[in-house]
Amino acid sequence: MSSRKVAEALGIELVEVEDWSCCGSTPAHTVDHLLYGALAARNLAIAEKMGLATVVTPCPSCLVAFKSALEMVQDDGKRKELNELLDLPFQGEIQSKSLLQIIYEEVGVEAVAQRAKRPLEGMRLAPYYGCILTRPPKRAQFDDPENPITMDRILEALGAEVPEFPFKTECCGAAFGLPKRELVLTLSAKILEMAQEIGADALVVACPLCQQNLDLRQGQITSREGVSVDLPVLYITQLVGLALGFSPREVGLDKHAVSPNRLLKKWEEKLKE
């Protein structure tokens, strides 16, 4: 929701890939690498046929899948195997980027800031990039693998206060939600606790799965991990959207498990000042 709105407002034209399918993500990756590559490649091949230059995704997991497929296709042997599974031949000439990367590199921090109608003043935000957006560095080719700063810069430019957050690239465990829930709770608890410790009003993420996981599991964490967490978890474009002038509803802030109302109130008050 917020991604579409923000993209439009920033002049990024998004075209939906026709008849797109699942990228394969973690489930396919754990079962069969070739299948994993093929599932991602199918979408990329369609996009190539549609004459698109870049496939953008808001999800780092899809991104990794796309980038893996793009790596596989460089290898002649693997390209053949892939194409045997596909209806459309996949050339590997397209590129894939996260929406964050497009905003940061192609629109630019300054241009985003210039369009801000309602700066994020009064918000203290902890930027959380997750474990796979910037790593492994050779594949990700984006930002610093251990100390990324792109969201920091965007949020700062939009007027928010961005304190030093030590767990920017820790894993929240989301993918282990089914097989090992205990582990997920421990990992997620650490991240949320740290964000609260540094006095953040909200955690800002760049991954929908992290968002869901960290938002939905706070009740479980509080009852099982012996720490009390109560922190809104927002996707980066929701905040950019707010700054660009969209209403909280328009960027989907009414759909969170942990309500961001306190944050919004603080912000409104600051804006009035």
Add this chain to the structure above:
Amino acid sequence: MRIGVFVCHCGTNIDGTVDSHQVAEEAKKFPHVVYATDYLYTCSEPGQQEIQQAVGEHDLDGVVVAACSPRMHENTFRRTIERAGLNRYMFEMANIREHCSWIGEDREANTHKAIELVRMAVAKVANHVHLHPSYFEVNKRVLVIGAGVAGMQAALDCADGGLDVVLVEKKSSIGGRMAQLDKTFPTVDCSICILGPKMVDVGQHEKIKLCTYSEIEDISGYVGNYTVNIRRKATYVDWGKCTGCGLCMEKCPSKKAYDYHNEGIADTTAINISFPQAIPKKATIDPEYCRQFTKGKCGVCAKVCPLGAIDYEMEDEIVAEEVGAIIVATGYGLLNMEELGEYGAGRYPDVITGIQYERFLNASGPTQGHVVRPSDGEEPKRVVFISCAGSRDASLDRPYCSNFCCMYIAKQAILTRDHIPDSEVYVFYMDTRSPSKGYEEFIRRAQEEYGVQYVRGRVSRIYPKGKRMVVRGADTLLGTQVEVETDLVVLATAATCAPEAEELAEKLRISYDEYGFYMESHPKLRPVETNTSGVFLAGACQGPKDIPAAVGQGSAAASKVLSLFSKDQLESDPQIAQVMELRCVGCLKCADTCPFQAIEEKELPDGRVVGHVIETVCQGCGLCTSICPSGAIQLQQCTDNQLIAEVEALCQAWRERSSG
């Protein structure tokens, strides 16, 4: 021409995949070849004697040895045939080892290739002419660049051997890194106590001319006769007058200047003497912080200096020096913590580097040797050391080991326990590297006598928790994750090349590896020589190394210079470019191409302008010969005609084979 061919087996190195005997038999059929044989080790004494004998018995006037790379033994065999009475340039080596036996496994194909290589070498020798080296005078002065412990040792040894030395150092004082250290492993003796007297010796030696706060501007010339322009950077203090009394430092109002000697753990004044034992003990103004420069007014030091030494108008000065040899001893740098994101990228005050820790430990450091946490000045009760911070890390493109950190971590761990007896010390390590004498015992002492806890595993993250830091890593021996809460973290940051090492290498025309460390001429047999004659290496500029190794190289480089200068005249290699003036059209394209500026313009008596090769400068690289439009410039013993003869021999053989 009567040519002899000697084919080497090199044990099984060659004969394992090349039929050396058959190569010799085939060679007998080549034009000009009157004798050919094979031998187990041609370079051995009997092998060389056989060549000498054959020259006499068969009245040879040219010799081909088919063996290893000419880089190995060309000179050996040149001397052999010279002893047998031949001109030493009537010789050619066919490389049938590195270029043949070592790279293919098919014996038949290899043998065939070896035969062709020998065929070409024979064709070339048949076109060889006698060459004679010329001789030139040597300027017996030596330039040493970098006055760390390696450069100081080299300078002292050269000076004690009677040579005049010019010692150029970038910083205002000599001493290098060792002057920053507290104690040194494995004896834990005080660094400045052993270095200080050496520094005084250097400062007072009548044969050593010190140029500190200076850098190399440019270098021209060649072995025996280099001209070096040295930039003496403006210190804004007349060192002829300054007595190092330090009054200016007391009064300078700008007290927040970056303190390089203390690695930024304290501030210094804009005018400062970098440390109490500095040699020369002279003040320098840092214009980045001096109010006279930043604000345009102040002048306090000029007022207080009893000798009127302050000169705000001072400018850099270029001084030319003539020397015959150069020793490079520019040491190493250290990786910036900002590159280590997982360790906080320099954001946490209580995560510091090993060299900063040395300054905390050091009794003449800013805390008088009391170890404190930078964040709040409290004494740490727990200290965690992390080895290989940026070393041995392919993800940072730095796969090499920094050599001395395992040892200095053990030293610093022991010192920590000494300074703070109720402290706990942890070391995260991949494996400890302690191969020199007494080193392994030293690490054992840290573990057993001092109770330092060694945890084998890498650290994945450091993060703050309240006033302390948490170090999270793996314990690969227990197979678990560990988290250690601590007051202070010390990173053994990787040793890098010295700042601007590449630029200096370009000026010196020496090679460097992908990390900026200078390349020795042979990793085993010529460890302090470079491929530019007259330029030698010492110390950590060639690769990270500890003090004993750096000092050893300093002496080794000095002895190389002393033996080079034991002759009054040097021989120049006659295998250089030569201009055939009749053919030269005077376009001087060769002069533009030559990377060594070895070609000058020359006017003939008839007014025609031609290129002229300066014999002593030309390195024989041959670049010019490929650019010359009229083929007028030719590399001796590698002329167009000789190359054509080689190709012709190859084609002839091919024609014979395909017709027969």
